[in-house]
Amino acid sequence: MTKAIDLFAGFGGWSTGARAAGVQVLWAANHWPEAVKWHSANHPGTQHVCQDLHQARWEQVPAHDILLASPCCQGHAKARGKKSGNPEHDASRSTAWAPVSALEVHRPPAAVIENVPEFTDWVLYPAWLAAVQALGYQAAPHIVDCANLGVPQHRVRLFMVLTRSKAPLMLQLPQERHVPASSFLDFDAGRWSPIEKPGRAQATLNRVRNGRERFGERFIMPYYGKGSGTTGRDINRPIGTITTLDRWALVDGDRMRMLSADEALAAQSFPADTLRPDNHRLTMHMAGNAVPPLAGQRVIEALLEAA
Known part of the structure; x- marks a missing residue:
């Protein structure tokens, strides 16, 4: 079975999608205890670590075939602006270096980094890309509206596919019929x-x-x-x-x-039996930051098919 790890795992969109694609998520990490609590509840077979991934001991992470990561996107998103000298934005942007450190230690065959499309406008993106390439990876950016993958939500995101191949691997992603909001509204x-x-x-x-x-x-x-x-x-x-x-x-x-929180999770394509906090605001916060599981599943399936 293909094995993966999930960095910045949050509410578990990547992990849920990977599981649906037949991939075993061995290890997941996040710095926020509440996110780790609920990720653990929904993925009890995964080893969980609650820590700042800048301090991660990557040699202690299990060997894997695919690295999945969703570094903090707030520092890149248009909605938050890009004013220089903002320590919060600088810190959030710097989370993108954690996957590079993990790749350096483990060199898995593939990785997929999810973020907002503005990630490639980051002033340090050329350096980030150069670091990835220095480790032997080809980078193939995919800008995807998750609605085209069957998620009942227009959500445009970057899926950066990294592979140890001779050329960048452009995935053959499906073009699904759009699913209406009426499918989950009550x-x-x-x-x-x-x-x-x-x-x-x-x-x-x-x-x-x-x-x-x-x-x-x-x-x-x-x-x-x-x-x-x-x-x-x-x-x-x-x-x-x-x-x-x-x-x-x-x-x-x-x-x-x-x-409602349940409708937001359904809009993100989380399964109906997903365990979540009773607190509405907390659930909305974690749902809004998540990778839609169905989008993650489709990207991983396309990666496995192309590999």
Whole structure:
């Protein structure tokens, strides 16, 4: 059986996808105890380490065939900006060096690094790429909308495929039919409130009005920010990107509510039996940071087929 390790494992999107692809995840690590707790609950057969991977003892990590990693993306994402001299962003960007250190010690046949597409705009990306290549790896960047892999969510991400091959390995990824948000939305559940109520922001009311004009009585809309403009989204399309905060609201006639944690996990393609915290905010935070398991599964399957 193909064996893998999962760096910055978080809520376990990579590990769940790998398991579905028939890959055994031997070892997983994250610096956040809460994430390790829930990853352990969902993957009890995996060895777990809770530590800053800058201090990892890679020689103690089991040998593996595929390294999977999702370094922190906040320092690269457009939403967070790229102001120089921001220590938090500098620290998050530097997590990308941990997979390089692991590759140096173990030299597995392949690795897949997931991040936002802006990762390649990082000022140190050329140095990162040079380090990877110095270790004998070819790098093949894949920019993928996870909706095209069957995830019911538009989520554009970079999957950097690293292989010890003569040329970069471009995967033959499937082009799945888009799965609509209606596949996981439950209009009979959740905590609804009247749209017309004291204190409701005018911007929200404007979004509702515009959404009704375009989509009718039932639709999804961004509750905050400028996502999807001011008209919302059709529930017969994939939902927009799930983030770490409550972002999406459901409108049904004269009532509305925020997306539930279970719906957010379903939008990310986590199995229905995934164990999660009772705390809504905590679940949303971990869900928003995760690799969609189905996307991870499809990428790994394509890698195994090409290998």
